[in-house]
Amino acid sequence: MNIIKKINILYKEIQLLKKKQKIIGLIPTMGNLHEGHIQLMLLSKKYIDILVVSIFINPMQFENLLDFKKYPKTLSKDLKILKKENVDIVFIPKISEIYPNGFKKHTYIQVPKLSKIIEGQSRPGHFIGVTTIIGKLFNLIQPNFSFFGEKDYQQLLIIKTVVKELNYPIKIISLPTIRLKTGLAFSSRNKYLNNLELKKAPLLYKTINTTINNIIHTKGKKINTIILNSKKNLIKNGFLIDIFNVYNAKTLDNFSIKNKINILLASVWLGKTRLIDNKKFILPN
Template identity: 40%
Template sequence: MRLFKKKRDIQGFITDLHDKKQEIGFVPTMGALHAGHISLVQAARQQSDFTVCSIFVNPTQFNDPRDLEKYPRTIEKDLQLLEQQGCDAVFYPDVAEVYPSGTTHPPHYELGQLEYILEGKYRPGHFQGVADVVSRLFYTVDPDHVFFGRKDLQQCKVIEQLIALNPDFNRIRMHTVPTLREADGLAMSSRNTRLSPGELQKAPAIYQTLNYLKAQLAPGDLTPLLDEARQRLISEGFRPDYISIAQTDTLEECMYWDGQTPVTALIAAFLGPVRLIDNMELYPGRG
């Protein structure tokens, strides 16, 4: 497995691969890798000739500096894990390499309503930071395929829009990989390492609440169902930011369901100091 820290080095290497008609699969991460990340690497290996993973804790997508400071960093373990899983190359730059002109005057990306709803509402500027760093990584790695986890569904929608709006990225194929879960249903996340043993026992309540929403979904006003879901989480010690049932295609909130529109439930809630997110498709539509 090759390790690159400089853009010019990996760009030269990737150019040679493209000249040999090799297709590049790319998995962007912020490190602290777990089995969910590895599922992305495995998908990349299946879909492409050469797999690249990036490890970069991006400062511009953290609206809370304390969250950035506490984000787990486990680079030695991450590199060992990636090598064991057959990853071909890792791009591990520092902040100055990704942002040579600094981070104070970032470009603006047209993300539409995705920037202001759900995660965008509670984390202002987050998706601008995501779009900026992913765009920079795309220009560096020049991938043919990219792989993101469905747990971050709204982020996946942002990346899809980023690819669609930039002609330089139009040949990139986006792959959304299903959420990987622990045996108790908790969605795998790097943030789970910050949960105490007691909090880890409570954390699956998010998954249980999503299953409750799926089981109880019925045409009509969804307000009572959402209120009950919120109370269930609060009773378990969570502080919800949002519990939403949204149209799957647009993530626009759906307060009245017609029984036909594909919908997905999305939850973001604090358990102690840790903010957890998850989602589940409630109704996929007919055919």
């Protein structure tokens, strides 16, 4: 496993691999690796010769310095996982390597509509940070494939849009959300949950499933009432709701009975931890 910290060394290594016509895959991470990341690594082996995993806690995508500083850092544990999974290259740059003049005045990539709605409305600037670092990693690593989980669904759509509209010759492969037996989605932020909150957290996905079942049963005609009742239930159980609504799964436009594929997107607070989740569904004719 080749651990690289400098851009110039990474660039030389990538050029050598390209000359050998190796098919390269990229999994961008902020570290604190969990089962969801491992499943992405396993999936990637079906498509590529060389797997690059980046570990970079990107300050540009955090709303505040405190959240950035407290983000879990588990590098030694992460490297053991990556070695066990036979990752070829691990790119671990310092902030000064990625943003030599700081990130506040750095050139950025923005997807105008998708980055400003729903999650983007709650977290202004977050998706600019995501798309900028992803664009930089795509330029540096020049992967043939890049792999992402579907838990961050809006982020996934935004990255697909960047690839399409900026003409990156990269295929994006997504993996359905990996969950604990309780139904709680694996997330680096789950470590913030205390024992009581860990017991409560699975209620989010259970509520998502119940809400969707009720929407399907009523063919979408009572959606506002159903969603309101679901929100009340979550609030009663100690959740603070930021987002809990249904959208067009392809465009993230507001729900319409005419939509073929829909998605319920949820973003809630449980104590000091922000949990996000989602589920797609199809309305019956």
